[in-house]
Amino acid sequence: MSGDFWFDALLGVLLLVLALATIQARQLAAAVMLYVVFGLMLALAWARLGAADLALAEAAIGAGLTGALLFSALARQPKSITPPVRAGKMAPLAALMLCISMGTVLGWTLWQLPLQPAHSQLPAALEQLGSSGTEHLVTAVLLNFRAWDTLLELLVLLLALLGTRLVAAPEPAALQHWPLARQWSIRLLPLLVLVAFFVLWRGATAPGGAFQAGALLAAALVVLRLNGQLPMLSFGAWWVRALILAGVLAFLLAGLLSLWLNWQPEQAVQWLSWPLPLAKGLILLIELCATLAIGLTLTLLVVGERKELTA
Numbered sequence: 001m002s003g004d005f006w007f008d009a010l011l012g013v014l015l016l017v018l019a020l021a022t023i024q025a026r027q028l029a030a031a032v033m034l035y036v037v038f039g040l041m042l043a044l045a046w047a048r049l050g051a052a053d054l055a056l057a058e059a060a061i062g063a064g065l066t067g068a069l070l071f072s073a074l075a076r077q078p079k080s081i082t083p084p085v086r087a088g089k090m091a092p093l094a095a096l097m098l099c100i101s102m103g104t105v106l107g108w109t110l111w112q113l114p115l116q117p118a119h120s121q122l123p124a125a126l127e128q129l130g131s132s133g134t135e136h137l138v139t140a141v142l143l144n145f146r147a148w149d150t151l152l153e154l155l156v157l158l159l160a161l162l163g164t165r166l167v168a169a170p171e172p173a174a175l176q177h178w179p180l181a182r183q184w185s186i187r188l189l190p191l192l193v194l195v196a197f198f199v200l201w202r203g204a205t206a207p208g209g210a211f212q213a214g215a216l217l218a219a220a221l222v223v224l225r226l227n228g229q230l231p232m233l234s235f236g237a238w239w240v241r242a243l244i245l246a247g248v249l250a251f252l253l254a255g256l257l258s259l260w261l262n263w264q265p266e267q268a269v270q271w272l273s274w275p276l277p278l279a280k281g282l283i284l285l286i287e288l289c290a291t292l293a294i295g296l297t298l299t300l301l302v303v304g305e306r307k308e309l310t311a
Helices: 003-024 028-048 052-075 091-112 122-127 137-145 147-167 179-202 210-226 238-262 276-303
Strands: none
Touching: 003 028, 028 052, 052 210, 052 276, 122 137, 137 147, 137 276, 147 238, 147 276, 179 210, 179 276, 210 276, 238 276
């Protein structure tokens, strides 16, 4: 067997071990650190499967943003925590049987799947790639062939932010900022922002795009907020609301423009279908607005309007 096989097998075993260790960890800090490591290893697994876009998203959100959120929640835990209720003696056996049952069903389902999809749309997508306005297939699918999906994702993200604001409560406790983390963010966070916009630009010809770039931008903003180096981002500020709505508005305006440019009497209306001469420019504009909207939305979801985070 080749070295790639043993590497992938070791990576799969490591993911299972990290998942179990995260669940079984008795210390919350250890569980959070193990979860972050699990996210990084999962990103590596996606990269090994050739899904670079998912790998970028997992590293930025699964390990980065979620890890920062968990560490932020950990810092707010009271010193005296009620000990967990002890499970019964049969609980481990029941959990094991449940895992075996779920694993059997999942394995049987995967075994029944055909090696090749019955009706693959990949040839048709590749055939139309030249008229999509971009050279990267994933970007063409997300922002041209199936632009509806991306528009709805931005709407869901906006609704998640609005819902969080309705149930979130202010926290008066002040945080102690780690000097080393503050120095690290001053020197390295500008590079992270630069990488975010590079990922956005490269999304036209390689794995990347608005979602990954927005997640990296949010990671930079979250670290600055947690270190008290960024003023409070208020949803009440007009420019914050404008940037958060920018992704959805850019999609809608581009869709209206496509209706006007593609309109012909007695023919079907072509909504969210960009004319070839304008496709590349419209896709880049939508991705730029979506990057800013995703970055600010994720930042507010993780470290919303908390005055105690400001130094």
